[in-house]
Amino acid sequence: MRTLSSFLGAVALVALSLNLGACFGDVSQGGDDKPDAGDSCAAASDNDAVRLALAPACEGCHVNGNKPFFASLAAFESGLVYDERFVKRGDPEGSLLIKMLKGVAPGSYAQMPPGQPYEQLVASGRVTMTIAQVEAWIRDLKAPPVQLDTPSPAEFKVRRLAADEMVVSLMDQLGLTLEDFVSTSDPHWRDQAYVVNWNKFFVWPGDWAPGISGQYVSDPRSVERFEALGGGNSLEYRKKDPSFGPSAGQALVQMSQAWCGRAVDKPNNKAVLRFATLADTSTKSPDAVQKNLRNLYLRMLGQPPADAELKELYEQVYLPLEAQSTRLAWVGTCAALIRHPLWITY
Incomplete structure (x- = not known):
């Protein structure tokens, strides 16, 4: 879809500009630092663009712990995108992720993120990807690769409940x-x-x-x-x-x-x-x-x-x-x- 593709491209550019200092050092000082190990701050794929777009609303709870979906692209894809408990490829209406964003999911966590409704986060500008765009992404989601990348064990920083x-x-x-x-x-x-x-x-x-x-x-x-x-x-x-x-x-x-x-x-x-x-x-x-x-x-x-x-x-x-x-x-x-x-x- 042209609208979704344009949005994903924009997300990649925004993510690149926001993280330029982190990847290349302080550009105002004219430094010539290179990204570590050749890493790029730009979105690596459509899935990564969605991860970066949802991160402001989700990474507060899901960048570590036992569900570190937003710790990396590998964690996002293996733990969320291609887990049919959360995302059903081609079926946004039947996907738990969409129900959580809309605040109508079953169980204890009817709404994600908890507290402020997702649409309010979009309206405030904190998040730029709308629910309709997330639905379009799920509807056009590509099949997973034969072998998904495995997240690094270091991404799972689990602790016991106090x-x-x-x-x-x-x-x-x-x-x-x-x-x-x-x-x-x-x-x-x-x-x-x-x-x-x-x-x-x-x-x-x-x-x-x-x-x-x-x-x-x-x-x-x-x-x-x-x-x-x-x-x-x-x-x-x-x-x-x-x-x-x-x-x-x-x-x-x-x-x-x-x-x-x-x-x-x-x-x-x-x-x-x-x-x-x-x-x-x-x-x-x-x-x-x-x-x-x-x-x-x-x-x-x-x-x-x-x-x-x-x-x-x-x-x-x-x-x-x-x-x-x-x-x-x-x-x-x-x-x-x-x-x-x-x-x-x-």
Whole structure:
């Protein structure tokens, strides 16, 4: 398409001008530095031009971590462009990438980038490639080469979630609030002693409100559990532990089981059981169970499951536990996803 081709060419020129100093040194000083190893700042292909065009909106989260799509052209093509979970060549309407840009994707990440809608970024000039142009690129996307370039391992800078990130993320993903763990119904609860609701495996930092109080009455193990996850405590000069050792693993196992149980038992909570109920079984309502399983995977891990992995989760986790009860099956499946490497790492 002429419009798309013209746009891609313009992107390449803009990218070249913006990065000229980085590749050739300070051109105002008349230097004659050359690009390292013959690298060029210009877009190497149509796919690279799209990568450069989307980068201002996406590279903040996806230039490293376990999804470094924008770290390089190789990472962009192998991780996003030619992965049909995100881009379906010739079918922009069926591509998750387009749904994310429009803010209508299923799962926890309905909109990418999060926060400001993509069209507003285009309107503000921060991003120059419109959704219509991304759709045109997908519609005319060329077939992948026989052998895709492999991204450098150095591009995958993965770290574990910190303890505070685990607490906040789990509460949000499981539809839980502070009220599910502590007594906060009284309008003056912040100024009064409160007591942890027992047997709910409350996990909370020792230096977060409402923990700082002379009237604080609680289960002291809530802070111990947080520190076992690797959390710090500024009041006790305890640093965060960036490693993931046996204590963190044990705490996360117990936390995942208890909190998933809270989410399943919470009335009118659709976080875990969105498309199924505890009355649905694999024999009576197989479609509902499969749909809910797929949705739960997407919600917890942020990406659609591969058919083979979904099959393993169903056969090795859900079905054996369903023989005891559907509640136990969904609690166990939920907890298994929390212990998945994609959940633990960022």
